[in-house]
Amino acid sequence: MSTHFDPTKHISSSAAYPEVSFHHHDTDDAAFKKKVRKTTILLSVITIIELAIGLAIYTIHKGENPNALLVLMFKGAVCILTLAKAYYIVSVFMHLGDEIRNMIMTIVVPLMLFIWFIIAFVADGNSYKNLRNKYDKHFQESTMPADHHKKAEEPKPADAGGKQ
Amino acid sequence: MATTANVHQTKWWSGGKSPFNMEYGKLMMWYFLMSDAFTFGAFLISYGSIRFSQNFWPDPNVVFNAFPGAGHANLPLAFVSVMTFILIISSVTMVLAVHAGHKGDKQAVVKWLAWTIVGGLAFLSCQAWEWHHLITGEHATLIDGQIKMVGQTTTVNPWGDLASASAVADALKNTSHETLVQLVSSHDHSVSHEQLAGMSQEKLISMVNAADLHIRENGPVAFGGYFYGITGFHGFHVFSGVVINIIMLIMTQKDVFQKRGHYLMIEKAGLYWHFVDLVWVFVFLCFYLI
Structure with missing residues (x-):
């Protein structure tokens, strides 16, 4: 073995792109099949958990006093599970995890923009709602869910805790 | 060998080698997908922004509760979970097609590509059924002080908050004769449609029990536009993906890749x-789960 590492020495003669020096995917068949099977099961299990949470939210909404905080926590959990699914699809199915780090960064770093993007626009929508509820009484009366009206009309359970 | 690679830093940028060690077309596919992710992201974030600006938003479990052949049974999330699994499985068959391509196994590429196409078509069929059901399925809705039969379109939304019994009782007086006949016949099957059509407005109203109807007010109109816009845009991606996969299948059959010596094209189609599938994960989250 020579002391100098030559990444192009393993290239197959049929390769059309000689500057691309190695193939990531020539792991043995059994290991590959195992990885795909594992990821498939993982994605399916996560989806089933998501569906279970979706149905849990449904039953909470059907109940007498929906617990807004619990619903919010369930929704947050579903968001995290979805991100986990996205990670597995991109890194295993799309093989991004096997690429050169610089290449991964050119994809991942621009996507960081989403952090600002989501927070800014959702906060903007929320602020618009608050302003309209404050200054546009017609909007508030015509769009606020009925259980809020009822709570305002009936004097006995004057406590808060209605859904937002 | 791996240790050798670690000891000697490869100079990717000194020429003669691909800095990202990746074929040009595949790299450009990645950048296209990144830009497409921003397009979908912008749509979904716009939807989120509008949703957060509303006091009320329809509960997806109320909107999406139908299943083909199950009639009016209340099955929240059932059909969309079928669609989700179809897409996950078709993604797996695509992984297997790409892997077969790496090995140059033409028969396996053909087999797995064909299954991927079947999965894509199955998904599109499901979506067609769902859209058809939402658009044509009419729901008695309290709009402008009267009850109207409306489907889910981009201009009207039948999934508002449940209307109070007194509001429904008032609205019945302003409701058209035709709608009253539909309302009564949907709950009372003992009287024929012709008999009901011959009855007076008052008689029909007396046959309706306002409390039993569970009539909803009209909901936020934006719901329809966002739902059809985003799922439609995604469905168009699925459609074009199916077309690309069919082209790949034909090219494989014609030995184009075999003669070229590599199946890198399948890999790029696979990325797409x-x-x-990745976008559907987020559409599923935003429209059906939360």
Whole structure:
């Protein structure tokens, strides 16, 4: 073995792109099949958990006093599970995890923009709602869910805790 | 060998080698997918922004509760979970097609590509059924002080908050004769449609029990536009993915890749297909789960 590492020495003669020096995917068949099977099961299990949470939210909404905080926590959990699914699809199915780090960064770093993007626009929508509820009484009366009206009309359970 | 690679830093940028060690077309596919992710992201974030600006938003479990052949049974999330699994499985068959391509196994590429196409078509069929059901399925809705039969379109939304019994009782007086006949016949099957059509307005109203109807007010109109816009845009991606996969299948059959010596084209088509699955994960989250 020579002391100098030559990444192009393993290239197959049929390769059309000689500057691309190695193939990531020539792991043995059994290991590959195992990885795909594992990821498939993982994605399916996560989806089933998501569906279970979706149905849990449904039953909470059907109940007498929906617990807004619990619903919010369930929704947050579903968001995290979805991100986990996205990670597995991109890194295993799309093989991004096997690429050169610089290449991964050119994809991942621009996507960081989403952090600002989501927070800014959702906060903007929320602020618009608050302003309209404050200054546009017609909007508030015509769009606020009925259980809020009822709570305002009936004097006995004057406590808060209605859904937002 | 791996240790050798670690000891000697490869100079990717000194020429003669691909800095990202990746074929040009595949790299450009990645950048296209990144830009497409921003397009979908912008749509979904716009939807989120509008949703957060509303006091009320329809509960997806109320909107999406139908299943083909199950009539009016209340099955929240059932059909969309079928669609989700179809897309996950078709993504797996695509992984297997790409892997077969790496090995140059033409028969396996053909087999797995064909299954991927079947999965894509199955998904599109499901979506067609769902859209058809939402648009044509009419629901008695309290709009402008009267009850109207409306489907889910981009201009009207029948999934508002449940209307109070007194509001429904008032609205019945202003409701058209035709709608009253539909309302009564949907609950009372003992009287024929012709008999009901011959009855007076008052008689029909007396046959309706306002409390039993569970009539909803009209909901936020934006719901329809966002739902059809985003799922439609995604469905168009699925459609174009199916077309690309069919082209790949024909090219494989014609030995184009065999003669070229590599199946890198399948890999690029595969990236696109996985991206379609990836977007669905987020569409599923935003419209059906939360």
